[in-house]
Amino acid sequence: MNIDSIQNGIVIDHIAAGNGMKLYELLELDKLDCSVALLRNVVSQKLGKKDIIKIDREFDVNLDLVGFVSPEATVVVIKNGEIVEKKKLDLPEVLINVIRCKNPRCISMTEQEIVHEFRLSDRENRVYRCVYCETKAN
Amino acid sequence: MRSIIDILDLSTDEIAELVQTAQDIIAKPADYAEVCHGKKLATLFFEPSTRTRLSFEAAMYELGGHVIGFSEAQSSSAAKGESVADTVKTVSCYADIIAMRHPKEGAPLVASRAASVPVINAGDGGHNHPTQTMADLLTIYREKGGFENLTIGVCGDLKFGRTVHSLINAMSRYKGLKMYLISPEELKVPSYVKKDVLKKKGIPYVQTTDLEGAMPELDVLYMTRVQRERFFNEEDYLRLKDSYILTPDKMKNAKKDMIVMHPLPRVNEISVAIDDDPRACYFKQVLNGKYMRMALIMKLLKEAGTI
Numbered sequence A: 001m002n003i004d005s006i007q008n009g010i011v012i013d014h015i016a017a018g019n020g021m022k023l024y025e026l027l028e029l030d031k032l033d034c035s036v037a038l039l040r041n042v043v044s045q046k047l048g049k050k051d052i053i054k055i056d057r058e059f060d061v062n063l064d065l066v067g068f069v070s071p072e073a074t075v076v077v078i079k080n081g082e083i084v085e086k087k088k089l090d091l092p093e094v095l096i097n098v099i100r101c102k103n104p105r106c107i108s109m110t111e112q113e114i115v116h117e118f119r120l121s122d123r124e125n126r127v128y129r130c131v132y133c134e135t136k137a138n
Numbered sequence B: 001m002r003s004i005i006d007i008l009d010l011s012t013d014e015i016a017e018l019v020q021t022a023q024d025i026i027a028k029p030a031d032y033a034e035v036c037h038g039k040k041l042a043t044l045f046f047e048p049s050t051r052t053r054l055s056f057e058a059a060m061y062e063l064g065g066h067v068i069g070f071s072e073a074q075s076s077s078a079a080k081g082e083s084v085a086d087t088v089k090t091v092s093c094y095a096d097i098i099a100m101r102h103p104k105e106g107a108p109l110v111a112s113r114a115a116s117v118p119v120i121n122a123g124d125g126g127h128n129h130p131t132q133t134m135a136d137l138l139t140i141y142r143e144k145g146g147f148e149n150l151t152i153g154v155c156g157d158l159k160f161g162r163t164v165h166s167l168i169n170a171m172s173r174y175k176g177l178k179m180y181l182i183s184p185e186e187l188k189v190p191s192y193v194k195k196d197v198l199k200k201k202g203i204p205y206v207q208t209t210d211l212e213g214a215m216p217e218l219d220v221l222y223m224t225r226v227q228r229e230r231f232f233n234e235e236d237y238l239r240l241k242d243s244y245i246l247t248p249d250k251m252k253n254a255k256k257d258m259i260v261m262h263p264l265p266r267v268n269e270i271s272v273a274i275d276d277d278p279r280a281c282y283f284k285q286v287l288n289g290k291y292m293r294m295a296l297i298m299k300l301l302k303e304a305g306t307i
């Protein structure tokens, strides 16, 4: 695909440089069969350097996940070659089934079909804690 | 449905209310002997803790209620692989209130979200144990006449000791608190407790390895034991377990009205010779724990409209 001209799809712009790959993995973009571009260290006036992800099809992005990885990012929805929506992100207060707790003593490790839930406990330092055991997400 | 998972689930007003109820129970136990007549408490203990279970059971009996339950995972459906959520949904059909002990952190929260009756956390691994803290609070209140303007020394394992973290959290809400954090280097209070609680609330604290130096300043000395199960190797445990042993000699430097507390069981960190010192309050704590559990069971059953 021509990475500059998506007809129908999603552009996740202004991702903090270095976080593009993490987001790519968490969004499981490797599982898509359409063209997906990950641009790293693109020079940007706003951020110095930024990462960009382009997905060449309609895609239901988990905005909480994007906000968790990089709240400064913007999600742009493109239809018929036109920008139809620009979504600003913020650090979500709660993350539901976005990440998992790594504390081996946490009930979320063993309980069947549990909701994996994290709450923002420190906005300034972007600290999320598991609601079950209060372990920090990293 | 209201459940108590963390001591901070209770506001300071609610703590005051529970303390008043407990004081009233102590003064007039007969008035409360039938309050929970015909009601059932389920004690779901997925790991054994005889003293906590007996305290809950005694509390319910003294309110005129009944107790059902199990005391270890082997004798429960958890041994067959049943989830916590399914277990409490089942138990909700039989019991009016649940007290749950579980080795996994957060299990009582999972239970409270699935249950249709109130759940009280009776200890979840190394995480929370709110009714222990309630026992500590009633003891401080009864012995010191209130919660404000106290200097509290916590001593021993401050790294893994959940009762200490919980006590710091609970006491941080009262005016005039000063803390002495007394421990060996390896068992210091985790930095997040200092940062998120003490520094955030501007509570003055001293971190030290010197128990005797801190002693004359203290209104309350809260001793804890160094737990073998928290260590990866026996050598470290043996080296650290005898770091602080409270003896009559060390008590000489203490204020005449300082109180000595301990969540029990003790191993050797308080000499038996201290037991006869009028400042020793750890067995009073046990009794106070039962009264606070009675007050809490009543409060939650009233809020649920059961009594």
Ligand SMILES: [Zn+2]
Binding pocket: A101, A102, A103, A106, A107, A108, A130, A131, A132, A133, A134, A135, B106
């Ligand atoms: Zn967890």
